Amino acid sequence: MSGARTLQVLLALGGMIAWAVQFTIIYGVTSTLCGRGWADATIFGIGIVPLTILTTTLATLSAAAILLAVSLREDRRLRIRPASATDSFLSHAGVLINGFSLVAILWNGVPAFILPACA
Amino acid sequence: MNAPELPKSFERRETEFPNPLPRPEGELDALKKAWKAPKGLSFITAVNNTYVGLWYVGTAFLFFILAGILSLIMRVQLAVPENDLVSHNLYNQLFTMHGTVMMFLFAVPAVEAASVYLLPNMQAARDLPFPRLSAYAFWAYFVGGLVFFGTIFFGMSPDGGWFMYPPLTSTKYSPAENADWWLLGIGFIEISAIAGAIEIIVGVMKTRAVGMSLDKLPVYSWAMLVFAVMIVIGFPAIILGTLLLEMERAFDWPFFIAERGGDPLLWQHLFWFFGHPEVYIIFLPATGMVSMIVPAMAQTPLVGYRLVVLALIATGFLSFGLWVHHMFATGLPKMSLSFFSAASTAVAVPSGIQVFAWIATIASGRMKLTTPSLFVIGFLFIFTLGGLTGVMVAMAPFDWQAHDSYFVVAHLHYVLIGGMVFPLFAAIYYWVPVASKRALSERLGRWVFGLMFLGVNVTFLPMHITGLIGMPRRVYTYPVGMGWDALNLVSTIGAFMIAAGVALFLVDIARNFRFAGEDNAGNVWNASTLEWLPNGNYATRSIPSVVSRDPLWDQPNLSKDVEDGRYYLPGTATGGREALVTSPFDARPQYILQVPGPGWQPVLAAVFTAAFFLLLTVKFVFTAVICGILALGCVIWWLWETDPGPVRPPADIGGGIVVPVYVTGPMNHSWWAMIxxxxxxxxxxxxxxxxxxxxxxxxxxxxxxxxxxxxxxxxxxxxxxxxxxxxxxxxxxxxxxxxxxxxxxxxxxxxxxxxxxxxxxxxxxxxxxxxxxxxxxxxxxxxxxxxxxxxxxxxxxxxxxxxxxxxxxxxxxxxxxxxxxxxxxxxxxxxxxxxxxxxxxxxxxxxxxxxxxxx
Known part of the structure; x- marks a missing residue:
């Protein structure tokens, strides 16, 4: 598998990988902080659990948004220039997957605004 | 040695063929000879995917029937209150074995088995890249599965439920060997599933028809690729879990014993990190099958191919964020539960995309109401109902009410029967003409569908109510006057309707299935994909070049041209079994893989591996170790014949493409398998x-x-x-x-x-x-x-x-x-x-x- 192809695959799957990273961090951090009784700590007056969820969500959301933008640009570029069917397919898949990932990441972050950290 | 640079314009127009006619005399005979299956007792050493695939499917179906019989015994026991047909002890074993056998010995092996048969045909590959590994996986499963099932006749079956929660299954509360049968037997069969997954990943990525680039890959191949990756990610968790629990039981290492720092919840995490993806591991191949059947029945290409691929990939990812929704009642913080609740609802989106794609395809064509169509429609109806109750139990507050009740039993059966069993029956009715001289009976098929469809709804729809009015799951009887009597009786009647449908299906198989070597029933549905090309033990005579996702519709003379040997590699370059390895993205020919043929090694290795694990269960340690050494010896014997090297110079496969017969490094198929x-x-x-x-x-x-x-x-x-x-x-x-x-x-x-x-x-x-x-x-x-x-x-x-x-x-x-x-x-x-x-x-x-x- 060439380097260019590896990049294409990473670009296409990047959004879902960002979702997986967000999920792992927010669940892992919440469980650890609540399990150890460290969740009462605050930074700038914000609880450490919601702050972690918020920052992780924003970071992964940004990553997915950038990947979506790159996928869209690549998709437009390939529509203008002649490209192999595989390239077109991968860039289009990237648009769809990264777009869906944005929603999934946002959806996962919503509980931070609604629920108490460790109840 | 690396493959030479290949011409990029290897895709040809229909009128230009890689190989001229007439083909040299003896070319086809040499091909047939190379792929001939052994006869007599040695027949069991056959490794062709067409044989191993069918044995595999047949064995999986045998376990479906056996587990189904267990469920009928349970339903008779529950038909009336205070029944004493079976004791509580036997009942515990019955429901544990029913769940375990259905999930581990039927569902996963069945979809893996179907792919062993179908994938090479669908991708016009001569075989999967590691046929002996497929044979090993099958025989290990066959021997291990039958011995495991046999424990029910000796009262030795596991009885802690199919998810085997400690501390109930710890030595303190389950001192007998029942639990060990589960831990060692099922743990070992999971290794067989992983072997199959490795085969599938490498097979989908490396052995395809020339030009079958990712955008032309059949949806079924995509589904199996995602399925196999999910096995690779998910199954290690249960293998480790079984290992830890067995170490606790055998050596008193307290991973799950709270008094000594362990925690039973650890088991639940490990089990469900495998267990929930497992549902999709079963479901995705079934959707792949449906995505192949619907276009053929509607005689129109699948609507939204790219969206369906997106849905498969997204489901694969999201399914690993759901496991705690089986643990909503364990007291975890609500915030943690909400992440899993969110993912559990999000996963309905890709499933919905697929459902709408099928409906759109049906709407855009003219759907023939054949037996496969009926099972697909039944699947849509039943699975959608199961999906809706799934969204209900994804809400933690509702789940707390329904937890451990018959509502959950109803939900999971709607999902699993709707999402896997109905598509599998659709697939059997659809693809039997590829493997048999005759198609199955449409008339009987409609009866089979009718009985099963009604039976499933009569059995499981009332269970929603039974659960909501308080009947817990896994009780062997119940007192009069709880309001559960009539509902349970109806469910029992429904279960026997399903059984009647399955029995009728067996009659249909007995009457009409006749194994076909080279004279199968043909493309009876006018389907568009490559498994419907004329084939024999060697798969297709030549390996076609495809230009679309529906090659049989878009390249009308493809069948004849392939059969005449006009396409790639129409003979054997090395005199033995070969597969054409193609590049993973664009499916350009890379090299000729020298495929190993029949041999006793995988069979013996599988038998001794099974013996090793099963004898350990009954503490015959010395004999088990001897069997383990013999298994290792057989594997080494098997491997010794592999890695043949470049037995001849690079070969011309047609169209001016010359490829090596041996490569090393990242292009090599075994490199991929090692990764x-x-x-x-x-x-x-x-x-x-x-x-x-x-x-x-x-x-x-x-x-x-x-x-x-x-x-x-x-x-x-x-x-x-x-x-x-x-x-x-x-x-x-x-x-x-x-x-x-x-x-x-x-x-x-x-x-x-x-x-x-x-x-x-x-x-x-x-x-x-x-x-x-x-x-x-x-x-x-x-x-x-x-x-x-x-x-x-x-x-x-x-x-x-x-x-x-x-x-x-x-x-x-x-x-x-x-x-x-x-x-x-x-x-x-x-x-x-x-x-x-x-x-x-x-x-x-x-x-x-x-x-x-x-x-």
Missing amino acids: VLMVVSGMVFTCLIFSYLFLWLVNPGAWPPQDIRIPDWIWPAVSAFLYCGSAILIAVASRQLRGEDRRKPRPVPILIGVALLLVGGASAVDLWAQWQTDLSPSAHAYGAAVYAITSLQIFFVLTTLVMGIYTIARWLAGKLDTVRRTTFDNTMLFWYYTAGQGLVGLLVVHGFPRLTGGV
Whole structure:
């Protein structure tokens, strides 16, 4: 598998990988902080659990948004220039997957605004 | 040796064919001879996917019937209140075996089995890349599965439920060997599933029709690719879980015993990290089948191909964020539950995309109401109902009400029967004409569908109400006057309707299924994909070049041209079995893979492997060890015949394309398999590290316990130095194995030998360092976790030792040199992995307690 192809695959799957990273961090951090009784700590007056969820969500959301933008640009570029069917397919898949990932990441972050950290 | 640069314009118009006619005399006979299956008793040594695939499907269906019979006994027991047909003890075994056999011995093997048969045909490959591995996986499953099922006749079956929660299944509450049968029997069958998954990943990525680039890959292949990746990621968790629970039961290492720092919830995490993806592992192949059947029945291409592929991939990811929704009632923080609740609702989106794609396809064509169509419609109806109750139980507050009640039983049966059994029946009715001289009966098929569809709804729809009015699952009887009597009786009647449908299906099979070598029933549905090309034991006569996702519709003479031998590789270049390996993205020809033929090795290896695990269950340790050694011997015997090297110069496969008959490095199929195996190993190790951290989390102030000292830092440093040294020596050996002169003397065996001493020494030093601190694996979960990491590493080091000695032996036998070095490459990859895992293990075991300071 060439380097260019590896990049294409990473670009296409990047959004879902960002979702997986967000999920792992927010669940892992919440469980650890609540399990150890460290969740009462605050930074700038914000609880450490919601702050972690918020920052992780924003970071992964940004990553997915950038990947979506790159996928869209690549998709437009390939529509203008002649490209192999595989390239077109991968860039289009990237648009769809990264777009869906944005929603999934946002959806996962919503509980931070609604629920108490460790109840 | 690397493949030469190939012309990029290998895709041809229909009128230009890679190979001219007439084909040379004897070409087809040579092909037939190479792929001929053995006869007589040796028939069981056949490895052709067409035979192994059918045996596999048949065995999976046998387990479906056996598990179904168990469910009928349960339904008779529950038909009336206070029934005494079976005792509570037997009932516990019945529901445990029903769930276990349906999930582990029917559902996963059935979809894997179908793919062993279908994938090569659908991708116009001559066979899967590792046919002996498929045969090994099948025989291990066949022998192990039958012995496991046989325990029900001796009262020895597991009885702790199909998810085997400790502490119920711990030695204290389940001292007999029933639980061990589950842990060792099922754990071992999971290894067989992983072997199949490796085969599928490499098969989908590397053995396709020429020009079948990713955008033209059949949806079924996409589904099986995602399925196999999910197995690779998900199954290691249950393998590790069973290993830990068995170690607890056998050696008293308290991973799940709360009094000594363990936690039963750890089991639930490990089980459901596998268990929930398992639902999609079963469901995705079924959707892949439906995505093939619907276009054929509607006679129009699938609507939204790219969206369906997106849905498959998204489901694969999201399904790993759902596992805690099986643990909503365990007292975890609501915030944590909400993440899983969110993912559980989000996963409905990709499932919905697929459902709408099928409906749109049906709407855009003219759907023929055949038996496969009926089963697809039944699937849509039943699965959608199951999906809706799934969204209900994804809401934690509702789940707390419905938890452990018959509502959940109804939900999971709607999902699994709707999502897997109905598509499988659709697939059998649809694809039987590929494997049989006759199609199945449409008339009988409609009766089968009608009985099963009504039966499923009559059985399980009332269970929603039974559950909501309070009937818990897994009770062997109930008193009069609870309001459950009539509902249970209706459910029992429904169960027998399903059984009648399945019995009628067996009649249909007996009447109409006749195995076809080369004279199958043909393309009776006017379907568009390559499995409907004329084929024999060697699959298609020549390997076609495809230009679309529906080649049989878009290339009308394809069948005849392929059969005439006009396309690629119409004969055998090496005189033996071959497959054409293509590039993973664009499906350009890369090289000819010399495929191994029939042999006793995989059969015997599977039998002895099964014997090893099953004899351990009944504590026949000495005999088990003998069988383990014999299994290893058979595997080495099997491998000794592989890695044949370049037996001839590069061959012309047609169209001016000349490809080598042997390559090494990242292009090689076994390189890919080793990478997948390393991912599996990495997942087992990751789950173990997760377990270590989880146990730390539940043991504040006791990690390590106060009376335990951590080994001095010098010992892990020495161990790390030795791991690095061994890996460097292997890298040097790899460099030595380069160059054109094959006869030049090189110190390769010496380098491997020294590296063996170093890697063995690294592991021994770490074990000794722990041992001399008097750390006991039984006293506390800390010791158990440390020794679990050390033990896993020792297992990998021992495997590396065997591989290293084997590699040296091949060198000494003249079967390894600068060109013929695939064996070395495989050993090298595994070696690097083992060294890397060892270093991470040292970091965790010695670094983490120092980092946290025992907090």
